[in-house]
Amino acid sequence: MAAGVTWALGGLPPAQAQGMVSGKLLGLREMLDPIVAGALVVRTGVHIETVILADNGLSVPFRVWVDSPMTAQDHVTHLWLLSQRNPVTVMAKLHLGPHMGRAEFSTRLRLAGGQQLVALARLSSGEFRYELADLIVTEAGCVDGS
Amino acid sequence: MNHLETTPTGLARRDFLKVSATTAAGMSLGFFWPTQGDAAETPKLNAWIEIQADETVIIRYARAEMGQGSRTSAPMLVADELEADWKKVRIEYATAHENLRTKRAYGDMAAVGSRTIRNSQEYLRKAGATAREMLIAAAATQWGVPASECTAALGKVHHAASKRSLSYGKLAADAAKLEAPKEVKLKDPKDWKIIGKSLPRVDIPDIVTGKIRYGIDAQVPGMLYAAVAACPVFNGKVKSMDASKVENRRGIVKVLNLGEFVAVVANNWWRAKEALREVAIEWETGDNGQLNSAAIMASFKAGMGQAELAVARDDGNTVQALASADKVIEAEYYTPYLAHATMEPMVCTAWLQGDKLDVWTSTQNPEGTLAVSAATAGVAQDKVTVHPMQLGGGLGRKSPQDFTRQGVMIAKAMAGTPVKMVWSREEDIQHDLYRPASLVRFKGGMDKDGKLQALHIRVSAPSILATLLRLPLPKGVDGQAVASFNDHPYDIPHSLVDYAQRNTNVPVGFWRTVGHSQNPFMRECFIDELALSAGKDPLAFRLATLGQKSPRDVAILQAVAKAADWGGPLPKGVFRGIAETEGYGSYTACVCEVSVSDKGDVKIHRVVIGIDPGYAVNPDNIQAQLQGSVVHGLSAIFWGEMTVKDGRIEQSNFHDYRLMRLNEMPEVKTVVAPTGGFWGGVGEPTQAPLAPALCNAIFAASGKRVRSLPLKNHGLSLKA
Amino acid sequence: MTQARFDMPTQVRAGEVFKLRLLVQHPMETGYLLDLNNRRIARNVINDLRCTYLGQEVLRIEPSSGLSANPYVEFFLRATQSGEIAVDWVDDRGERGQVRRTLTVV
Numbered sequence: 022m023a024a025g026v027t028w029a030l031g032g033l034p035p036a037q038a039q040g041m042v043s044g045k046l047l048g049l050r051e052m053l054d055p056i057v058a059g060a061l062v063v064r065t066g067v068h069i070e071t072v073i074l075a076d077n078g079l080s081v082p083f084r085v086w087v088d089s090p091m092t093a094q095d096h097v098t099h100l101w102l103l104s105q106r107n108p109v110t111v112m113a114k115l116h117l118g119p120h121m122g123r124a125e126f127s128t129r130l131r132l133a134g135g136q137q138l139v140a141l142a143r144l145s146s147g148e149f150r151y152e153l154a155d156l157i158v159t160e161a162g163c164v165d166g167s
Numbered sequence: 168m169n170h171l172e173t174t175p176t177g178l179a180r181r182d183f184l185k186v187s188a189t190t191a192a193g194m195s196l197g198f199f200w201p202t203q204g205d206a207a208e209t210p211k212l213n214a215w216i217e218i219q220a221d222e223t224v225i226i227r228y229a230r231a232e233m234g235q236g237s238r239t240s241a242p243m244l245v246a247d248e249l250e251a252d253w254k255k256v257r258i259e260y261a262t263a264h265e266n267l268r269t270k271r272a273y274g275d276m277a278a279v280g281s282r283t284i285r286n287s288q289e290y291l292r293k294a295g296a297t298a299r300e301m302l303i304a305a306a307a308t309q310w311g312v313p314a315s316e317c318t319a320a321l322g323k324v325h326h327a328a329s330k331r332s333l334s335y336g337k338l339a340a341d342a343a344k345l346e347a348p349k350e351v352k353l354k355d356p357k358d359w360k361i362i363g364k365s366l367p368r369v370d371i372p373d374i375v376t377g378k379i380r381y382g383i384d385a386q387v388p389g390m391l392y393a394a395v396a397a398c399p400v401f402n403g404k405v406k407s408m409d410a411s412k413v414e415n416r417r418g419i420v421k422v423l424n425l426g427e428f429v430a431v432v433a434n435n436w437w438r439a440k441e442a443l444r445e446v447a448i449e450w451e452t453g454d455n456g457q458l459n460s461a462a463i464m465a466s467f468k469a470g471m472g473q474a475e476l477a478v479a480r481d482d483g484n485t486v487q488a489l490a491s492a493d494k495v496i497e498a499e500y501y502t503p504y505l506a507h508a509t510m511e512p513m514v515c516t517a518w519l520q521g522d523k524l525d526v527w528t529s530t531q532n533p534e535g536t537l538a539v540s541a542a543t544a545g546v547a548q549d550k551v552t553v554h555p556m557q558l559g560g561g562l563g564r565k566s567p568q569d570f571t572r573q574g575v576m577i578a579k580a581m582a583g584t585p586v587k588m589v590w591s592r593e594e595d596i597q598h599d600l601y602r603p604a605s606l607v608r609f610k611g612g613m614d615k616d617g618k619l620q621a622l623h624i625r626v627s628a629p630s631i632l633a634t635l636l637r638l639p640l641p642k643g644v645d646g647q648a649v650a651s652f653n654d655h656p657y658d659i660p661h662s663l664v665d666y667a668q669r670n671t672n673v674p675v676g677f678w679r680t681v682g683h684s685q686n687p688f689m690r691e692c693f694i695d696e697l698a699l700s701a702g703k704d705p706l707a708f709r710l711a712t713l714g715q716k717s718p719r720d721v722a723i724l725q726a727v728a729k730a731a732d733w734g735g736p737l738p739k740g741v742f743r744g745i746a747e748t749e750g751y752g753s754y755t756a757c758v759c760e761v762s763v764s765d766k767g768d769v770k771i772h773r774v775v776i777g778i779d780p781g782y783a784v785n786p787d788n789i790q791a792q793l794q795g796s797v798v799h800g801l802s803a804i805f806w807g808e809m810t811v812k813d814g815r816i817e818q819s820n821f822h823d824y825r826l827m828r829l830n831e832m833p834e835v836k837t838v839v840a841p842t843g844g845f846w847g848g849v850g851e852p853t854q855a856p857l858a859p860a861l862c863n864a865i866f867a868a869s870g871k872r873v874r875s876l877p878l879k880n881h882g883l884s885l886k887a
Numbered sequence: 888m889t890q891a892r893f894d895m896p897t898q899v900r901a902g903e904v905f906k907l908r909l910l911v912q913h914p915m916e917t918g919y920l921l922d923l924n925n926r927r928i929a930r931n932v933i934n935d936l937r938c939t940y941l942g943q944e945v946l947r948i949e950p951s952s953g954l955s956a957n958p959y960v961e962f963f964l965r966a967t968q969s970g971e972i973a974v975d976w977v978d979d980r981g982e983r984g985q986v987r988r989t990l991t992v993v
Contacts, residue, residue: 074267074548076538076568079637080955091965104953108639108919112953120945122904122965129955131915133638159277159535470925639919639952669925 045106049153052103052110052139057149067140067152078132078158085140086125087150097124099143106136134158210343212298214261214272215245215291218339222322224251229261229273230283231531232370233561234795235850236788237283239368243784244288247361248295248354251335252322258369260555263533267548277532279566279677281751281848284784288846289353296351298342305342306333356782356843365787370557382529382556385516387585391420393577394439395588397428397598400452400814401672405429407449413442422446423580430577436589455672456814463671463811467501467606470627470667477643477666479653485612485663488621492612496700500609500689501875504809505602505678506816506824511559512595515574518585519544524551525585528574529558531566539568543575562799563677567600567635593819600676601809603629605648605685609693612661617701619712621661624652624690629670631677643668650682651690651748651855658714673811679799680851683750688876691746691859695866705745705863706733719842720747723754723779726840731758731775741772744864746856753847754779756838757856763869768886769878771801771861777838778853781845789849793837796853802827804858805878805885830887893974893986899966901992907938908961909974911984917952933958933984936976940964940990966992 053062070084087097100115112130124142132138135158141151209217209225217225226245232238242258245251261273274290299319306324307314310331317326322335356362373379398404408429410422418438423430429448433439489495516527517540524544530536533553541548558565574588590598605628612621630645632638644666646653653664678684698708706728713721724747728734733743740762747756760772776793783789806825810817818824862873865883873881890912899905911933918930930952938946946962964972969992975985 072538072548073270074534074538076535076542077637084961102953107953108641108917109951109953112951114949116944116947116949118945120940120943120965120967121963123963125963127959127961129959131917131953131955157271157534159532159538466925473925475927633920637920639917667925668921670921670923672923 046136047105047110049137049139052105053141053149053151055110056101056141060149062141062149062151064151064153066150067142069138069140069152069154071138071154071156073155073157075132075156075158078134080129081132081156081158082127083130083138084125084127085152086123087142089124089144091119091122091124093119094145096145097142098145100124100126101139101141102128102130103139103141104130104132104136105138107131107133132156132158210339212301212339212343213294213347214269215294216249216298218335220336220339222252222255222334222336224249224256224322224335225259226251226256227261227273228258229266229276229287231276231278231533231555231558231561233278233529233531233558233565235278235283235792236368236785237278237850238370239366240785240788241283241287241291243361243364243366244284244291245295247359248292249299250319250321250360251295253361253366255322262555263537263553264549264551266534267537276534277566278561279531279563281753281850281852283850285752285781285846285848292353293351296353297347300348300351301342301345302335302338304345305338309333309338309341362782362784363786365785368788379557381511381559382516382527383511383514383559383589385514385527385554385556385587387516387518387525387527387587390516390585390587391432391434391581392436392439393430393432393574393586393588394436394443395428395430395573395577395590395594396443396446396448397573397594398450398452399597399816400450400455400458401674402455403450403452405448406451409447412445412447416442421581423577425573425576425580428573430573430580430588432577432581432586436587440591452814458672458811458814460811463604463673464606466669466671467604467627470669471606471608471625473667475667476625477640477668478664479644479646479649479666480662480664482663483621483661485621485623485661488661489610489612489623492621493615494613494700496609496611496613496693496697498609498693498696498874500607500692502605502685502688503807503876504604504673504675504811505803505807506596506599506809506818507560507562507564507678508596508821508824508826509558509560509562509564512592513565513570513590514588515571516585516587517544517571517574517578519546519575519578519582522546522550524575524578525554526551526571526575527554527556528571529556529561529565530568530571531558531561531563532568535566535568536571539572540575543572544579562679563681564600567676569600592821596819596824597816599816600635600674602678602681602684603631603648603675607652607686607689609689611693611697613697613701617703619657619659619697622655622657622659623663624649625665625667626652627667627669629673629675630668631675631681633668634670635674635676647677647682649686651686651750654749655690656717656720656749657694657712658716659712672814673809673816680750680854683748683852683855684803685858685876687746687748687750687855688858688862689874691748691856692862692872692874695744695859695863696872704734709745709747719754719779720749722842723747723756723777723840726779727756727758727775727777727838730777730836730838731760731773733758740868742864742867744860744862744867746859746863748852748855748859750852750855751848751850752845753781753849753852755852755856757860759857759860759864761861761864761868763865763871763883764886767882767884769865769883770886771833773834773836774857774860775836775838776853776857776860777840778849779840779842780847780849781841782843783839783841786839789839789853790837792849792853793839794835797835797857798827798832800854800857801831801833801861801885804861804876805883808877808880827885828887831885891984891986893988895972895988895990897988898991898993901966901968903966904963905966906961906963907972907974908959909986910957910959911976912957913978913984915950915952915954915956915958931979933976933978936960936974938962938964939973939975941968941970966990968992
């Protein structure tokens with residue numbers, strides 16, 4: 022996988038939405054609420070490693086891990102990878118358990134343009150935690166963004 | 168700072184590229200300016216502005232200059248708010264690797280979509296204003312006076328009450344230490360001093376004297392040259408290659424089979440190109456070698472009748488309105504595939520040294536170049552340096568990175584040696600990402616008063632977004648294919664725009680002005696057909712149909728009509744045509760005055776073409792874009808056409824893809840009519856109204872209604 | 888039966904957390920693209936992937952079209968006892984795939 026950059030928990034400017042790319046950009050709550058149903062979500066303990074700049078969205082390396090001892094008493098039960106812009110918001114839903122030893126997952130995503138990605142974790146305590154990453158997919162074209 | 172002075176063999180009449188080995192700021196200065204002092208000593212007020220002790224104000228430019236002039240006008244936005252002395256401004260490129268390193272301090276770096284000025288104006292002006300406030304604050308501190316009593320102008324801060332002044336050069340170091348203000352107030356447009364002035368483009372002297380460095384001019388010590396050939400049938404691959412005839416020739420270093428293309432690497436480009444002709448290549452083309460223009464047209468026609476259509480606009484009940492209309496006018500229009508034919512063909516010089524990659528190329532998308540180069544070479548993105556170069560024309564071709572990918576693949580195969588890959592003109596014309604051909608059917612429903620009530624526009628054409636960008640299309644609509652149809656400004660109760668996506672094996676891409684380059688031709692010619700069917704004057708019909716809802720369309724139409732003296736007397740045999748359209752946030756209109764001989768010679772007596780871009784940052788530049796659009800547009804209108812036979816493009820060079828000649832240039836009157844209150848693009852929309860205005864004039868002059876381009880297919884030729 | 892490449896250590900120490908990597912050959916058709924006859928290519932993605940260890944499901948992934956073609960997944964397991972590790976998946980068309988590996992835990 023290409024070398025990535027670990028995202029700090031700092032604020033980053035959102036990916037510029039150029040009118041041409043498919044779909045609308047969802048807000049954070051729009052992405053989370055169908056899953057957490059208004060429950061408290063804390064931005065902590067979840068880490069994303071991915072490229073800042075992708076030449077196209079077809080295969081973007083993505084790694085996510087959650088701080089967790091992964092014991093029977095304290096582990097991550099679910100991980101959702103959410104897209105702000107894709108036609109299908111939930112890119113993957115994972116069911117995890119203490120047997121995994123580590124709450125970490127790597128894959129390659131297919132993205133419909135530059136956007137924010139959210140990794141949402143549910144702990145065995147019922148608590149939700151998340152992290153987000155801002156990704157630029159360099160647009161190839163003279164599209165009328167107006 | 169170290170400089171590698173390179174003297175290329177055989178090119179003594181030109182200056183050479185100074186490549187700086189390291190700079191403290193991490194940027195490569197890839198052009199011929201003497202460096203002044205160490206970059207680390209120059210106070211940086213923010214990512215965009217550095218001010219030197221000698222008062223030089225360095226302003227960064229983060230996009231790509233391809234003749235559209237934004238390398239001058241974007242820094243003007245910074246300089247105005249900064250209250251800099253433009254004579255002291257020096258413009259330097261921001262680089263893609265610097266943007267990566269600073270987590271995108273320079274924002275979007277692509278020069279596409281006519282959006283450099285309109286998308287960056289706010290943050291560029293803020294950068295200037297922020298720095299100005301910091302300089303004022305530094306002076307105020309030094310003087311012990313309130314900042315509110317100080318003003319800035321022409322590179323100096325003044326305190327009128329005590330008659331004191333300090334120049335920016337003297338203040339910069341202190342100002343750079345201050346915290347940037349969170350909020351700044353931007354100037355009212357009436358207070359602009361630099362924006363709105365027709366300042367000469369900063370690159371013109373170098374262009375005229377030959378000092379300018381285009382991508383094709385890159386010189387790196389020890390460089391080899393590569394000529395390439397990809398499969399003439401699109402999406403084909405190399406099946407077998409026999410280079411035995413040329414491998415051992417003088418100067419030939421290597422012949423590479425890279426799967427999708429063959430590259431000959433030699434010690435000069437001519438040798439590489441000549442040798443390539445004698446490499447026996449067998450291509451794997453699959454079924455794609457059957458494709459021809461007739462089959463493509465048949466596919467488009469099938470799309471017209473297909474059941475599954477994407478609906479781009481649906482106002483009222485168009486089908487019903489048409490069924491009950493007093494008169495229905497129907498017409499089918501067609502525009503062909505077009506090649507970009509930038510003056511500078513595709514080029515890429517790349518040098519892979521271990522895990523480090525340097526790339527010199529003409530690109531409209533330096534970040535895309537960085538990402539693709541890194542992925543292709545298999546190196547980390549932060550080890551890639553994309554050296555900014557001036558483009559010898561972009562026109563939308565040099566934003567996709569297919570050619571840089573080739574260049575880096577070659578560099579990877581020749582790891583350790585820099586290789587300059589240049590496409591021949593034939594390779595360039597035959598491996599383009601063409602403007603999609605488009606078949607469009609119009610149905611207009613008129614009432615008994617000759618008013619347009621219903622409009623049904625059906626488009627059968629390839630989708631750039633779905634094929635080139637592989638984007639999923641919401642509701643199946645490619646906005647580019649239906650541009651100027653789904654957003655037409657006419658105030659009518661019933662509009663239906665639907666789209667049949669008909670992709671072919673001919674690859675498509677963004678040709679300057681994209682959907683707005685051919686759709687306005689069709690729309691505005693059809694509007695004329697409707698007007699004339701109702702016995703109405705084309706201008707009056709448009710004004711009536713635009714109604715009250717589109718005041719800016721009305722304004723530019725009237726401005727251009729007035730400038731052309733529409734309705735006024737003309738010499739015998741000369742007739743006028745008019746068109747109006749919008750795109751990229753701006754509004755454009757055009758009037759053409761032509762006479763047509765019996766033999767079909769079209770003499771264009773005058774083109775009056777105008778734009779309302781909201782604000783005109785550099786009016787002279789906009790005038791140049793209008794004039795240039797006439798050149799670019801007329802070439803396409805009269806002769807531009809790609810035909811397909813046996814799966815390949817038949818055209819190969821300018822003998823069969825004709826461009827306009829100097830003596831054929833008509834008189835052009837430009838109208839730059841900014842109405843303020845919005846920011847619209849300029850680079851592309853200036854093209855849009857020309858074709859319909861011309862074809863409407865041709866109809867007025869000859870009675871010949873042209874519904875497809877190019878004009879040469881209708882026996883019409885451009886008379887010098 | 889879809890092709891796949893599966894990489895994991897065959898022998899680990901008890902309690903060790905080890906990495907498993909799987910690359911499945913599958914187009915993960917989004918359903919948005921047209922073929923060259925301009926007919927829509929039906930959506931077909933791997934929609935369920937499960938890993939079982941010692942007969943117990945330890946990880947389940949429900950991908951959508953948001954994973955790229957030829958999906959790659961990398962995850963971890965804690966070794967307890969020697970036994971079979973199985974990964975099974977199914978796509979929208981009902982086509983199944985699987986890999987099996989015996990893990991030796993010392």
